[in-house]
Amino acid sequence: MxxxxxxxxxxxxxxxxxxxxxxxxxxxxxxxxxxxxxxxxxxxxxxxxxxxxxxxxxxxxxxxxxxxxxxxxxxxxxxxxxxxxxxxxxxxxxxxxxxxxxxxxxxxxxxxxxxxDVPLLRQALTGKAILPQANTVAILATPGSVELYEPLLDQLPLHGMTARVFVVESDGDLIPTLVRALGYGDFLLAAPDDAIYNPRTIKHILLTAYRRNKIVIGPSQAYVRAGALASSYAxxxxxxxxxxxxxxxxxxxGQFPDPSYPTRYRVEINDQVARSLNIPIPDREALNQTIQDELTNAGGPQGD
Known part of the structure; x- marks a missing residue:
């Protein structure tokens, strides 16, 4: 057709x-x-x-x-x-x-x-749904992208979580900064920040996290296929x-509405990584419902 x-x-x-x-x-x-x-x-x-x-x-x-x-x-x-x-x-x-x-x-x-791109709060709650005991979120940023995470830092306490942004000053500083971030966070939240997450760096980031038994959430389905544990996606x-x-x-x-996110998402899981880290994964639909219930019950933004 x-x-x-x-x-x-x-x-x-x-x-x-x-x-x-x-x-x-x-x-x-x-x-x-x-x-x-x-x-x-x-x-x-x-x-x-x-x-x-x-x-x-x-x-x-x-x-x-x-x-x-x-x-x-x-x-x-x-x-x-x-x-x-x-x-x-x-x-x-x-x-x-x-x-x-x-x-x-x-x-x-x-x-x-x-x-x-998936709202960062939803991605963080994806990690929380997989690891219910997780309370701390580690984030990597460059000096130019730190401000992108300000809204998330304000939103997470409503969901019983806190986050810390670790600034990567230079290419050579990436892995040492990542190691400090992994020492802080229950998981690493990867955002669509090409300066940090790109084909040149992602293998090193994922291997470093894996060796320390820490999971990476996000930033997209493509990164899940590369070795991140999970990512929400529309x-x-x-x-x-x-x-x-x-x-x-x-x-x-005669007018478009403002740019907006979809309201329904799914979760992509790398089952091989989950088995390697001995992390039990709930049913996908149960994960989706857990995330949505948390957003609804806490009165947080559904897709902003």
């Missing part, structure tokens, strides 16, 4: 389609990963229904768009769309809050996003629900 949709869409011109189509139209600027773009496109189209037509668009067509929303998949696609046409409304998918918030503040209602269907709702609100009001 998607293949037919893509083939038929390639024959249109932006101007002609805008004039002739009776349906509302949304354009999709892809990431370049065909399978990912097709999957997100299919999920969005299903949720938007027959009254909205979702069409892929090439870079040379973007400047021709007027008053028609564009869904961009990933930060690179958003940047291409924004640079090519600064007047069109954009819904950015698969972007982090730190990436899109500045754009949304400059163009409120015209730029929004479905946030891909399933693509949930992100598509949020994206479709944002588009429907735009068509109804």
């Amino acid at each position: 998607w293949a037919l949709w893509v083939f038929s869409s390639l024959v249109f011109t932006v101007a002609a389609h805008a004039q002739d189509s009776a349906n509302q139209t949304v354009y999709l600027a892809g990431s370049g990963n065909t399978a990912l773009d097709q999957h997100i496109g299919s999920l969005l189209q299903d949720r938007l229904g027959d009254g909205v037509t979702l069409l892929p668009i090439s870079d040379d067509q973007i400047p021709l768009i007027e008053n028609t929303p564009v869904v961009s998949v990933g930060p690179a696609a958003f940047s291409r769309v924004r640079q090519a046409n600064r007047s069109i409304p954009i819904l950015a998918m698969l972007v982090q809050q730190s990436f899109i918030d500045g754009f949304a503040e400059l163009a409120p209602g015209q730029i929004s996003g479905v946030l891909y 399933p693509f269907p949930e992100m598509a629900n949020l994206g479709a709702n944002a588009l429907k609100e735009y068509f109804a009001t």
Whole structure:
């Protein structure tokens, strides 16, 4: 079905389609990963229904768009769309809050996003759900990223936890700082901070934690596959629900809602790491419910 949709869409011109189509139209600027773009496109189209037509668009067509929303998949696609046409409304998918918030503040209602990074509080509570006795959370940061963790430091006491941020001053300081952090925390909370967690460093971080019988939580499913114990993540269907709702609100009001997180998450577990560290893992659904119950009962933010 998607293949037919893509083939038929390639024959249109932006101007002609805008004039002739009776349906509302949304354009999709892809990431370049065909399978990912097709999957997100299919999920969005299903949720938007027959009254909205979702069409892929090439870079040379973007400047021709007027008053028609564009869904961009990933930060690179958003940047291409924004640079090519600064007047069109954009819904950015698969972007982090730190990436899109500045754009949304400059163009409120015209730029929004479905946030891909998981709220740090939820990630911390994922560690707590796996290790109920855990009370202290260790965090690594660079001098430039310390401020990102201020909200979490304020939120954790509401959930019976405390955290300490250990600052990595230089590349050579990473492992010594990590060792100090592991000595403090019941687990290491890994955030989407590329200066700390990247392909060059992650193996050393995970091995150092493993040798000290400490677990790493987060920052994503990819890192769980690499050796972190667990990470919460938003399933693509949930992100598509949020994206479709944002588009429907735009068509109804002419304004996008603010960038937001999904409200439903799942937990990815590295079972091999759990067995190696002799950590019993509850059922995935039980983990999800434990995290949600803690957020609800403590009155904490559900997805901020």
